[in-house]
Amino acid sequence: MKESSRFKPLNKLTFTDDYMFGEVLKDPELCAGVIERLLKIKVDHIEYPELQKTIKPTYESHGVRFDVYIKDSDKVYDIEMQNNTYDEILLRSRYYQSMIDVDNLLKGHIYKDLPESFIIFICKNDPLGKKLPCYTFKSTCLETEITNKTDKTVKVFYNASAWDKTENEELKSFFKFICNNKAESSFTKSLLQKVRETIKNEEFIARYMAVNLHDYDIMEAGRKEGLTEGAREAKIQTAKNMLVEKIPIETIVKCTGLSIEEVKNLG
Incomplete structure:
Protein backbone atom coordinates (compact mmCIF):
# COMPACT_ATOMS: atom_id res chain seq x y z
CA MET A 1 0.00 0.00 0.00
CA LYS A 2 1.29 3.46 -0.85
CA GLU A 3 2.16 5.76 2.04
CA SER A 4 -0.33 8.39 0.82
CA SER A 5 -3.25 5.98 0.99
CA ARG A 6 -2.62 5.08 4.62
CA PHE A 7 -3.45 8.50 5.99
CA LYS A 8 -3.78 12.09 4.89
CA PRO A 9 -0.44 13.83 4.27
CA LEU A 10 0.45 16.53 6.76
CA ASN A 11 0.46 19.31 4.17
CA LYS A 12 -3.11 18.38 3.18
CA LEU A 13 -4.58 18.59 6.67
CA THR A 14 -7.29 21.18 7.27
CA PHE A 15 -9.14 22.38 10.35
CA THR A 16 -11.95 19.88 9.78
CA ASP A 17 -9.71 16.81 9.77
CA ASP A 18 -10.23 14.69 12.87
CA TYR A 19 -6.84 14.97 14.55
CA MET A 20 -6.20 18.58 13.48
CA PHE A 21 -9.62 19.72 14.71
CA GLY A 22 -8.89 18.50 18.21
CA GLU A 23 -5.37 19.88 18.18
CA VAL A 24 -6.46 23.40 17.18
CA LEU A 25 -9.21 23.49 19.79
CA LYS A 26 -6.70 22.68 22.51
CA ASP A 27 -6.07 26.42 22.35
CA PRO A 28 -8.53 27.75 24.99
CA GLU A 29 -9.01 31.08 23.22
CA LEU A 30 -9.84 29.50 19.86
CA CYS A 31 -12.01 26.88 21.54
CA ALA A 32 -13.99 29.57 23.36
CA GLY A 33 -14.30 31.48 20.09
CA VAL A 34 -15.89 28.50 18.35
CA ILE A 35 -18.36 27.95 21.19
CA GLU A 36 -19.29 31.62 21.38
CA ARG A 37 -20.04 31.80 17.66
CA LEU A 38 -22.04 28.59 17.61
CA LEU A 39 -24.12 29.13 20.75
CA LYS A 40 -24.16 32.95 20.80
CA ILE A 41 -23.00 33.02 24.42
CA LYS A 42 -20.01 34.44 26.26
CA VAL A 43 -17.65 31.82 27.68
CA ASP A 44 -16.04 33.07 30.89
CA HIS A 45 -13.10 30.72 30.56
CA ILE A 46 -12.17 27.23 29.41
CA GLU A 47 -11.32 25.11 32.42
CA TYR A 48 -9.68 22.33 30.46
CA PRO A 49 -9.65 21.26 26.85
CA GLU A 50 -9.12 17.51 26.43
CA LEU A 51 -8.11 16.20 23.02
CA GLN A 52 -9.89 12.99 21.96
CA LYS A 53 -11.08 12.28 25.49
CA THR A 54 -12.16 8.68 25.98
CA ILE A 55 -14.89 7.95 28.52
CA LYS A 56 -15.14 4.29 29.46
CA PRO A 57 -16.83 3.75 32.85
CA THR A 58 -16.19 0.01 33.09
CA TYR A 59 -13.85 -2.44 31.44
CA GLU A 60 -16.72 -4.28 29.77
CA SER A 61 -18.59 -1.23 28.49
CA HIS A 62 -18.28 0.38 25.09
CA GLY A 63 -16.36 3.60 25.49
CA VAL A 64 -16.86 6.67 23.33
CA ARG A 65 -14.11 8.94 22.09
CA PHE A 66 -15.05 12.60 21.91
CA ASP A 67 -13.32 14.86 19.39
CA VAL A 68 -13.08 17.69 21.92
CA TYR A 69 -14.48 17.51 25.45
CA ILE A 70 -14.18 20.71 27.47
CA LYS A 71 -15.62 22.46 30.50
CA ASP A 72 -16.03 26.00 31.62
CA SER A 73 -17.09 26.87 35.16
CA ASP A 74 -20.54 25.28 35.10
CA LYS A 75 -21.06 23.72 31.66
CA VAL A 76 -19.75 20.79 29.66
CA TYR A 77 -19.34 20.94 25.88
CA ASP A 78 -18.67 18.02 23.58
CA ILE A 79 -17.77 19.35 20.13
CA GLU A 80 -17.75 16.88 17.24
CA MET A 81 -16.63 17.53 13.68
CA GLN A 82 -18.54 15.44 11.15
CA ASN A 83 -17.14 15.29 7.62
CA ASN A 84 -19.53 12.52 6.62
CA THR A 85 -23.29 12.07 6.99
CA TYR A 86 -24.53 9.38 9.39
CA ASP A 87 -28.15 8.20 9.54
CA GLU A 88 -27.83 7.46 13.26
CA ILE A 89 -26.43 10.85 14.27
CA LEU A 90 -29.28 11.48 16.75
CA LEU A 91 -28.64 8.16 18.46
CA ARG A 92 -24.92 8.90 18.53
CA SER A 93 -25.65 12.15 20.36
CA ARG A 94 -27.83 10.26 22.85
CA TYR A 95 -24.98 7.88 23.64
CA TYR A 96 -22.47 10.71 23.98
CA GLN A 97 -24.76 12.48 26.42
CA SER A 98 -25.12 9.36 28.54
CA MET A 99 -21.35 8.93 28.71
CA ILE A 100 -20.86 12.54 29.83
CA ASP A 101 -23.38 12.04 32.63
CA VAL A 102 -21.80 8.77 33.75
CA ASP A 103 -18.37 10.40 33.72
CA ASN A 104 -19.60 13.18 36.02
CA LEU A 105 -21.45 10.81 38.36
CA LEU A 106 -18.41 8.58 38.71
CA LYS A 107 -16.46 11.64 39.83
CA GLY A 108 -18.75 11.97 42.82
CA HIS A 109 -21.42 14.34 41.53
CA ILE A 110 -25.02 13.75 42.56
CA TYR A 111 -27.92 14.21 40.17
CA LYS A 112 -28.71 17.79 41.15
CA ASP A 113 -25.07 18.77 40.59
CA LEU A 114 -24.89 17.50 37.02
CA PRO A 115 -23.71 20.41 34.87
CA GLU A 116 -25.54 21.83 31.90
CA SER A 117 -24.22 19.97 28.88
CA PHE A 118 -24.09 20.71 25.18
CA ILE A 119 -23.53 18.06 22.52
CA ILE A 120 -22.45 19.99 19.43
CA PHE A 121 -22.06 18.43 15.99
CA ILE A 122 -20.49 20.62 13.31
CA CYS A 123 -21.44 18.92 10.04
CA LYS A 124 -20.10 19.70 6.58
CA ASN A 125 -23.33 18.38 5.10
CA ASP A 126 -26.97 18.58 6.14
CA PRO A 127 -27.32 15.99 8.95
CA LEU A 128 -31.13 15.92 9.01
CA GLY A 129 -32.11 16.83 5.48
CA LYS A 130 -34.26 19.91 6.11
CA LYS A 131 -31.76 22.42 4.66
CA LEU A 132 -31.54 24.38 7.90
CA PRO A 133 -28.25 25.83 9.17
CA CYS A 134 -28.99 24.66 12.73
CA TYR A 135 -31.09 22.00 14.48
CA THR A 136 -31.48 22.34 18.27
CA PHE A 137 -32.94 19.63 20.49
CA LYS A 138 -34.07 20.09 24.10
CA SER A 139 -36.24 17.90 26.31
CA THR A 140 -39.83 19.15 26.56
CA CYS A 141 -43.07 17.94 28.10
CA LEU A 142 -45.68 17.07 25.48
CA GLU A 143 -48.66 17.59 27.77
CA THR A 144 -47.92 21.04 29.16
CA GLU A 145 -45.31 23.79 29.09
CA ILE A 146 -42.89 23.55 31.99
CA THR A 147 -40.43 26.41 32.18
CA ASN A 148 -38.84 25.98 35.61
CA LYS A 149 -37.68 22.37 35.15
CA THR A 150 -35.07 21.06 32.75
CA ASP A 151 -32.66 18.14 32.43
CA LYS A 152 -29.98 20.69 31.44
CA THR A 153 -29.09 18.95 28.18
CA VAL A 154 -28.91 20.52 24.74
CA LYS A 155 -28.01 18.83 21.46
CA VAL A 156 -27.20 21.05 18.50
CA PHE A 157 -26.48 19.97 14.94
CA TYR A 158 -24.99 22.58 12.59
CA ASN A 159 -25.20 22.32 8.82
CA ALA A 160 -22.22 24.30 7.53
CA SER A 161 -23.33 23.82 3.92
CA ALA A 162 -26.27 26.15 4.66
CA TRP A 163 -23.93 29.05 5.38
CA ASP A 164 -25.87 31.25 2.94
CA LYS A 165 -28.94 30.98 5.19
CA THR A 166 -27.02 32.15 8.25
CA GLU A 167 -27.69 35.77 9.16
CA ASN A 168 -24.89 36.12 11.72
CA GLU A 169 -21.82 37.20 9.75
CA GLU A 170 -19.29 35.64 12.15
CA LEU A 171 -21.06 32.29 12.04
CA LYS A 172 -21.47 32.51 8.26
CA SER A 173 -17.74 33.09 7.89
CA PHE A 174 -17.01 30.13 10.17
CA PHE A 175 -19.32 27.84 8.17
CA LYS A 176 -17.74 28.91 4.88
CA PHE A 177 -14.34 28.16 6.38
CA ILE A 178 -15.59 24.68 7.34
CA CYS A 179 -16.81 24.05 3.79
CA ASN A 180 -14.01 25.49 1.64
CA ASN A 181 -11.04 26.10 3.99
CA LYS A 182 -10.92 29.78 2.98
CA ALA A 183 -10.52 32.23 5.84
CA GLU A 184 -12.35 35.56 5.44
CA SER A 185 -12.80 36.83 9.01
CA SER A 186 -10.15 37.60 11.60
CA PHE A 187 -11.26 34.60 13.64
CA THR A 188 -11.12 32.07 10.78
CA LYS A 189 -7.74 33.51 9.81
CA SER A 190 -6.61 32.74 13.36
CA LEU A 191 -7.86 29.17 12.97
CA LEU A 192 -6.07 28.79 9.64
CA GLN A 193 -2.87 30.23 11.07
CA LYS A 194 -3.06 27.74 13.94
CA VAL A 195 -3.44 24.89 11.45
CA ARG A 196 -0.36 26.04 9.55
CA GLU A 197 1.66 26.34 12.75
CA THR A 198 0.52 22.91 13.94
CA ILE A 199 1.52 21.21 10.69
CA LYS A 200 5.11 22.35 11.35
CA ASN A 201 5.12 21.39 15.03
CA GLU A 202 7.46 18.45 15.56
CA GLU A 203 5.55 17.06 18.55
CA PHE A 204 2.31 17.11 16.58
CA ILE A 205 3.98 15.46 13.59
CA ALA A 206 5.30 12.64 15.78
CA ARG A 207 1.93 12.07 17.45
CA TYR A 208 0.03 12.26 14.17
CA MET A 209 2.30 9.73 12.50
CA ALA A 210 2.19 7.40 15.50
CA VAL A 211 -1.60 7.48 15.73
CA ASN A 212 -2.07 6.84 12.02
CA LEU A 213 0.47 4.05 11.90
CA HIS A 214 -1.25 2.44 14.86
CA ASP A 215 -4.62 2.71 13.10
Whole structure:
Protein backbone atom coordinates (compact mmCIF):
# COMPACT_ATOMS: atom_id res chain seq x y z
CA MET A 1 0.00 0.00 0.00
CA LYS A 2 1.29 3.46 -0.85
CA GLU A 3 2.16 5.76 2.04
CA SER A 4 -0.33 8.39 0.82
CA SER A 5 -3.25 5.98 0.99
CA ARG A 6 -2.62 5.08 4.62
CA PHE A 7 -3.45 8.50 5.99
CA LYS A 8 -3.78 12.09 4.89
CA PRO A 9 -0.44 13.83 4.27
CA LEU A 10 0.45 16.53 6.76
CA ASN A 11 0.46 19.31 4.17
CA LYS A 12 -3.11 18.38 3.18
CA LEU A 13 -4.58 18.59 6.67
CA THR A 14 -7.29 21.18 7.27
CA PHE A 15 -9.14 22.38 10.35
CA THR A 16 -11.95 19.88 9.78
CA ASP A 17 -9.71 16.81 9.77
CA ASP A 18 -10.23 14.69 12.87
CA TYR A 19 -6.84 14.97 14.55
CA MET A 20 -6.20 18.58 13.48
CA PHE A 21 -9.62 19.72 14.71
CA GLY A 22 -8.89 18.50 18.21
CA GLU A 23 -5.37 19.88 18.18
CA VAL A 24 -6.46 23.40 17.18
CA LEU A 25 -9.21 23.49 19.79
CA LYS A 26 -6.70 22.68 22.51
CA ASP A 27 -6.07 26.42 22.35
CA PRO A 28 -8.53 27.75 24.99
CA GLU A 29 -9.01 31.08 23.22
CA LEU A 30 -9.84 29.50 19.86
CA CYS A 31 -12.01 26.88 21.54
CA ALA A 32 -13.99 29.57 23.36
CA GLY A 33 -14.30 31.48 20.09
CA VAL A 34 -15.89 28.50 18.35
CA ILE A 35 -18.36 27.95 21.19
CA GLU A 36 -19.29 31.62 21.38
CA ARG A 37 -20.04 31.80 17.66
CA LEU A 38 -22.04 28.59 17.61
CA LEU A 39 -24.12 29.13 20.75
CA LYS A 40 -24.16 32.95 20.80
CA ILE A 41 -23.00 33.02 24.42
CA LYS A 42 -20.01 34.44 26.26
CA VAL A 43 -17.65 31.82 27.68
CA ASP A 44 -16.04 33.07 30.89
CA HIS A 45 -13.10 30.72 30.56
CA ILE A 46 -12.17 27.23 29.41
CA GLU A 47 -11.32 25.11 32.42
CA TYR A 48 -9.68 22.33 30.46
CA PRO A 49 -9.65 21.26 26.85
CA GLU A 50 -9.12 17.51 26.43
CA LEU A 51 -8.11 16.20 23.02
CA GLN A 52 -9.89 12.99 21.96
CA LYS A 53 -11.08 12.28 25.49
CA THR A 54 -12.16 8.68 25.98
CA ILE A 55 -14.89 7.95 28.52
CA LYS A 56 -15.14 4.29 29.46
CA PRO A 57 -16.83 3.75 32.85
CA THR A 58 -16.19 0.01 33.09
CA TYR A 59 -13.85 -2.44 31.44
CA GLU A 60 -16.72 -4.28 29.77
CA SER A 61 -18.59 -1.23 28.49
CA HIS A 62 -18.28 0.38 25.09
CA GLY A 63 -16.36 3.60 25.49
CA VAL A 64 -16.86 6.67 23.33
CA ARG A 65 -14.11 8.94 22.09
CA PHE A 66 -15.05 12.60 21.91
CA ASP A 67 -13.32 14.86 19.39
CA VAL A 68 -13.08 17.69 21.92
CA TYR A 69 -14.48 17.51 25.45
CA ILE A 70 -14.18 20.71 27.47
CA LYS A 71 -15.62 22.46 30.50
CA ASP A 72 -16.03 26.00 31.62
CA SER A 73 -17.09 26.87 35.16
CA ASP A 74 -20.54 25.28 35.10
CA LYS A 75 -21.06 23.72 31.66
CA VAL A 76 -19.75 20.79 29.66
CA TYR A 77 -19.34 20.94 25.88
CA ASP A 78 -18.67 18.02 23.58
CA ILE A 79 -17.77 19.35 20.13
CA GLU A 80 -17.75 16.88 17.24
CA MET A 81 -16.63 17.53 13.68
CA GLN A 82 -18.54 15.44 11.15
CA ASN A 83 -17.14 15.29 7.62
CA ASN A 84 -19.53 12.52 6.62
CA THR A 85 -23.29 12.07 6.99
CA TYR A 86 -24.53 9.38 9.39
CA ASP A 87 -28.15 8.20 9.54
CA GLU A 88 -27.83 7.46 13.26
CA ILE A 89 -26.43 10.85 14.27
CA LEU A 90 -29.28 11.48 16.75
CA LEU A 91 -28.64 8.16 18.46
CA ARG A 92 -24.92 8.90 18.53
CA SER A 93 -25.65 12.15 20.36
CA ARG A 94 -27.83 10.26 22.85
CA TYR A 95 -24.98 7.88 23.64
CA TYR A 96 -22.47 10.71 23.98
CA GLN A 97 -24.76 12.48 26.42
CA SER A 98 -25.12 9.36 28.54
CA MET A 99 -21.35 8.93 28.71
CA ILE A 100 -20.86 12.54 29.83
CA ASP A 101 -23.38 12.04 32.63
CA VAL A 102 -21.80 8.77 33.75
CA ASP A 103 -18.37 10.40 33.72
CA ASN A 104 -19.60 13.18 36.02
CA LEU A 105 -21.45 10.81 38.36
CA LEU A 106 -18.41 8.58 38.71
CA LYS A 107 -16.46 11.64 39.83
CA GLY A 108 -18.75 11.97 42.82
CA HIS A 109 -21.42 14.34 41.53
CA ILE A 110 -25.02 13.75 42.56
CA TYR A 111 -27.92 14.21 40.17
CA LYS A 112 -28.71 17.79 41.15
CA ASP A 113 -25.07 18.77 40.59
CA LEU A 114 -24.89 17.50 37.02
CA PRO A 115 -23.71 20.41 34.87
CA GLU A 116 -25.54 21.83 31.90
CA SER A 117 -24.22 19.97 28.88
CA PHE A 118 -24.09 20.71 25.18
CA ILE A 119 -23.53 18.06 22.52
CA ILE A 120 -22.45 19.99 19.43
CA PHE A 121 -22.06 18.43 15.99
CA ILE A 122 -20.49 20.62 13.31
CA CYS A 123 -21.44 18.92 10.04
CA LYS A 124 -20.10 19.70 6.58
CA ASN A 125 -23.33 18.38 5.10
CA ASP A 126 -26.97 18.58 6.14
CA PRO A 127 -27.32 15.99 8.95
CA LEU A 128 -31.13 15.92 9.01
CA GLY A 129 -32.11 16.83 5.48
CA LYS A 130 -34.26 19.91 6.11
CA LYS A 131 -31.76 22.42 4.66
CA LEU A 132 -31.54 24.38 7.90
CA PRO A 133 -28.25 25.83 9.17
CA CYS A 134 -28.99 24.66 12.73
CA TYR A 135 -31.09 22.00 14.48
CA THR A 136 -31.48 22.34 18.27
CA PHE A 137 -32.94 19.63 20.49
CA LYS A 138 -34.07 20.09 24.10
CA SER A 139 -36.24 17.90 26.31
CA THR A 140 -39.83 19.15 26.56
CA CYS A 141 -43.07 17.94 28.10
CA LEU A 142 -45.68 17.07 25.48
CA GLU A 143 -48.66 17.59 27.77
CA THR A 144 -47.92 21.04 29.16
CA GLU A 145 -45.31 23.79 29.09
CA ILE A 146 -42.89 23.55 31.99
CA THR A 147 -40.43 26.41 32.18
CA ASN A 148 -38.84 25.98 35.61
CA LYS A 149 -37.68 22.37 35.15
CA THR A 150 -35.07 21.06 32.75
CA ASP A 151 -32.66 18.14 32.43
CA LYS A 152 -29.98 20.69 31.44
CA THR A 153 -29.09 18.95 28.18
CA VAL A 154 -28.91 20.52 24.74
CA LYS A 155 -28.01 18.83 21.46
CA VAL A 156 -27.20 21.05 18.50
CA PHE A 157 -26.48 19.97 14.94
CA TYR A 158 -24.99 22.58 12.59
CA ASN A 159 -25.20 22.32 8.82
CA ALA A 160 -22.22 24.30 7.53
CA SER A 161 -23.33 23.82 3.92
CA ALA A 162 -26.27 26.15 4.66
CA TRP A 163 -23.93 29.05 5.38
CA ASP A 164 -25.87 31.25 2.94
CA LYS A 165 -28.94 30.98 5.19
CA THR A 166 -27.02 32.15 8.25
CA GLU A 167 -27.69 35.77 9.16
CA ASN A 168 -24.89 36.12 11.72
CA GLU A 169 -21.82 37.20 9.75
CA GLU A 170 -19.29 35.64 12.15
CA LEU A 171 -21.06 32.29 12.04
CA LYS A 172 -21.47 32.51 8.26
CA SER A 173 -17.74 33.09 7.89
CA PHE A 174 -17.01 30.13 10.17
CA PHE A 175 -19.32 27.84 8.17
CA LYS A 176 -17.74 28.91 4.88
CA PHE A 177 -14.34 28.16 6.38
CA ILE A 178 -15.59 24.68 7.34
CA CYS A 179 -16.81 24.05 3.79
CA ASN A 180 -14.01 25.49 1.64
CA ASN A 181 -11.04 26.10 3.99
CA LYS A 182 -10.92 29.78 2.98
CA ALA A 183 -10.52 32.23 5.84
CA GLU A 184 -12.35 35.56 5.44
CA SER A 185 -12.80 36.83 9.01
CA SER A 186 -10.15 37.60 11.60
CA PHE A 187 -11.26 34.60 13.64
CA THR A 188 -11.12 32.07 10.78
CA LYS A 189 -7.74 33.51 9.81
CA SER A 190 -6.61 32.74 13.36
CA LEU A 191 -7.86 29.17 12.97
CA LEU A 192 -6.07 28.79 9.64
CA GLN A 193 -2.87 30.23 11.07
CA LYS A 194 -3.06 27.74 13.94
CA VAL A 195 -3.44 24.89 11.45
CA ARG A 196 -0.36 26.04 9.55
CA GLU A 197 1.66 26.34 12.75
CA THR A 198 0.52 22.91 13.94
CA ILE A 199 1.52 21.21 10.69
CA LYS A 200 5.11 22.35 11.35
CA ASN A 201 5.12 21.39 15.03
CA GLU A 202 7.46 18.45 15.56
CA GLU A 203 5.55 17.06 18.55
CA PHE A 204 2.31 17.11 16.58
CA ILE A 205 3.98 15.46 13.59
CA ALA A 206 5.30 12.64 15.78
CA ARG A 207 1.93 12.07 17.45
CA TYR A 208 0.03 12.26 14.17
CA MET A 209 2.30 9.73 12.50
CA ALA A 210 2.19 7.40 15.50
CA VAL A 211 -1.60 7.48 15.73
CA ASN A 212 -2.07 6.84 12.02
CA LEU A 213 0.47 4.05 11.90
CA HIS A 214 -1.25 2.44 14.86
CA ASP A 215 -4.62 2.71 13.10
CA TYR A 216 -3.04 1.30 9.96
CA ASP A 217 -1.68 -1.70 11.84
CA ILE A 218 -5.13 -2.39 13.26
CA MET A 219 -6.69 -2.07 9.80
CA GLU A 220 -4.13 -4.42 8.29
CA ALA A 221 -4.66 -6.98 11.05
CA GLY A 222 -8.41 -6.83 10.42
CA ARG A 223 -7.89 -7.14 6.67
CA LYS A 224 -5.69 -10.21 7.08
CA GLU A 225 -8.17 -11.76 9.49
CA GLY A 226 -10.91 -11.08 6.96
CA LEU A 227 -8.88 -12.71 4.20
CA THR A 228 -8.28 -15.76 6.39
CA GLU A 229 -11.97 -16.04 7.22
CA GLY A 230 -12.86 -15.56 3.56
CA ALA A 231 -10.52 -18.37 2.54
CA ARG A 232 -12.11 -20.68 5.09
CA GLU A 233 -15.59 -19.83 3.82
CA ALA A 234 -14.44 -20.67 0.30
CA LYS A 235 -13.15 -24.06 1.49
CA ILE A 236 -16.45 -24.80 3.21
CA GLN A 237 -18.46 -23.90 0.11
CA THR A 238 -16.18 -26.07 -2.05
CA ALA A 239 -16.66 -28.97 0.35
CA LYS A 240 -20.45 -28.55 0.22
CA ASN A 241 -20.37 -28.61 -3.58
CA MET A 242 -18.23 -31.75 -3.56
CA LEU A 243 -20.62 -33.45 -1.15
CA VAL A 244 -23.49 -32.71 -3.50
CA GLU A 245 -21.51 -34.44 -6.25
CA LYS A 246 -21.06 -37.42 -3.87
CA ILE A 247 -17.29 -37.15 -3.89
CA PRO A 248 -15.71 -39.25 -1.10
CA ILE A 249 -15.08 -37.44 2.18
CA GLU A 250 -11.42 -38.47 2.15
CA THR A 251 -10.95 -36.74 -1.21
CA ILE A 252 -12.73 -33.62 0.03
CA VAL A 253 -10.44 -33.49 3.07
CA LYS A 254 -7.37 -33.67 0.85
CA CYS A 255 -8.65 -30.98 -1.52
CA THR A 256 -9.86 -28.46 1.06
CA GLY A 257 -7.71 -29.05 4.11
CA LEU A 258 -10.80 -29.33 6.33
CA SER A 259 -10.94 -32.06 8.94
CA ILE A 260 -13.07 -35.17 8.52
CA GLU A 261 -15.35 -33.97 11.33
CA GLU A 262 -15.83 -30.57 9.68
CA VAL A 263 -16.77 -32.16 6.36
CA LYS A 264 -19.17 -34.62 7.98
CA ASN A 265 -20.91 -31.78 9.80
CA LEU A 266 -21.61 -30.15 6.43
CA GLY A 267 -23.59 -33.12 5.22
